[in-house]
Amino acid sequence: MHAPTIRHETVALRSALPADLTRRALPLAQPRRSEAPSHPARLTPAWREALELLEQHVPFTRRMLHAGDLVHGGGEACTALHIVNSGMVRSVNFSADGREQVVGLHFKGDWLGFDGIASGRYGCDAIAMDTGEIWTFRYDTLLRTCASVPALMAVMHVAMSEQIVRDRDSLLALGTLPADARVANFLKVWAEALRDRGQRTDQITLRMTRAEIGNTLGMTLETVSRALCRMARSGVILFNEKGRRDISIPSIDALGDFMQDALAPNERVLQ
Amino acid sequence: MHAPTIRHETVALRSALPADLTRRALPLAQPRRSEAPSHPARLTPAWREALELLEQHVPFTRRMLHAGDLVHGGGEACTALHIVNSGMVRSVNFSADGREQVVGLHFKGDWLGFDGIASGRYGCDAIAMDTGEIWTFRYDTLLRTCASVPALMAVMHVAMSEQIVRDRDSLLALGTLPADARVANFLKVWAEALRDRGQRTDQITLRMTRAEIGNTLGMTLETVSRALCRMARSGVILFNEKGRRDISIPSIDALGDFMQDALAPNERVLQ
DNA sequence: CGTTGGGTTGAACCCACTCAATACGCGTGG
DNA sequence: CCACGCGTATTGAGTGGGTTCAACCCAACG
CATH class of the missing domain: 2.60.120.10 (Jelly Rolls)
Structure with a gap:
């Protein structure tokens, strides 16, 4: 089912159950484009x-x-x-x-x-x-x-x-992710952009206020602050002393996991 | 203040009050790009x-x-x-x-x-x-x-x-508009696309379910339904008998007004 | 020292979501 | 013809996530 080359199958499958769009987040939809996690390095x-x-x-x-x-x-x-x-x-x-x-x-x-x-x-x-x-x-x-x-x-x-x-991709994030997942995704995209350019990703400095981040993500600064604090508490990011704008991201994958958690707090069983 | 040619003024103004981003919707921000309501007709x-x-x-x-x-x-x-x-x-x-x-x-x-x-x-x-x-x-x-x-x-x-x-523009709508305004904006963009192509805008048929519209706008089908009903009640759209997907838009400007109302129900004073 | 901007945190509210019931339109088949 | 099922749309009641409003902390700065 997750063979991206044979698209005709998924086409027929799609038209068979158009009720997919009813749910905000599909619980067990087939993972697609799994072969391209981001821009590979090319x-x-x-x-x-x-x-x-x-x-x-x-x-x-x-x-x-x-x-x-x-x-x-x-x-x-x-x-x-x-x-x-x-x-x-x-x-x-x-x-x-x-x-x-x-x-x-x-x-x-x-x-x-x-x-x-x-x-x-x-x-x-x-x-x-x-x-x-x-x-x-x-x-x-x-x-x-x-x-x-x-x-x-x-x-x-x-x-x-x-x-x-x-x-x-920004549209997708704004339209389908709850607040915490949206902030996590934001940091993930940022870190990946740095990684793709050969810069270090474990020590990034957000050059934006909470208000600007909130504006970017379609939410308020308080929500951004709370989300960041939750992420810090769960360990996927670390606040560097001297300024709450410098953060460390020990593992981008952990960030992705946090995002999936925030997306669907229940079914953490898969994978 | 609303002279779009002299941009340096607004630049200085921007850096003077960067707290703009704090508010979700700026109450009395200077209207910009007012000379281009949409793609002119060119x-x-x-x-x-x-x-x-x-x-x-x-x-x-x-x-x-x-x-x-x-x-x-x-x-x-x-x-x-x-x-x-x-x-x-x-x-x-x-x-x-x-x-x-x-x-x-x-x-x-x-x-x-x-x-x-x-x-x-x-x-x-x-x-x-x-x-x-x-x-x-x-x-x-x-x-x-x-x-x-x-x-x-x-x-x-x-x-x-x-x-x-x-x-x-979709990002802007998703990030800054509440539900009703988002639906109104959606219809407005659709109608303008038809108008720009010389097609009639007073009789458009949405070829999407409420769920698909909701997915497009980052909300649920119920919210879409309610928004459409409110718009019908206030008269900015009309449901054609035989199918609740065919709607009439008597006036695109009225749609825009409805959107502004939904955006800021209070200050309806200006213009 | 006071001020100012940014960040955090708490409490109350509210908009939109969730769940559920109902109704409508339409094709199918009795 | 109506009965039935199915997908879609509407509407209501209740909940909850995110907003709003507020207080407070902190660092930078004059």
């Missing part, structure tokens, strides 16, 4: 290749930013795309009536500004979370270069595709 | 141009699908992209532990499969919601053609960018 050479390709073929400008600085602002004309060379950036989407939502965190090698291509204006604010360097490429130059360097075009497509996958 | 020629461009330069196959058929399944090798020529398609993302989430609805002119470019495998199921025609393009052929037809490349970028914007 990612590291991917963005490295992208940066080299860009460095060789496309002129760009470097900018040093500090915490709070805008990489680009929503509404501005989108004539360029950006890549995080160091540091971290968060994207904040907003609505006409003033609601705001953090829709993404961006690490080294991530692109910024894709959301502005469609309308010609950036759709969100991209805000530096600490000091770092941003590379900026004129979009028209990128387009022209893509025509002559197919590899660059492929790299851009991959980057956009990854952005879509990340956004949809 | 969209219609956009996807029409895209289809013509593709028809001229890229060979493709046509497929008739019926409700429940898969356009592509998560985990399958992604060697092609698809475009909805008629009918409707929903994308369903899923996690390794069996959770599922509808992450997007796709109408005429929308692309499918962008999420598969990064990893080489589709990241979600794309399921037809009624009978319709899907056009399928080999991805390698698309890439090759893009190199010689820059306009096609631009069109693809726009399509991917739109996808990202839609996903992030």
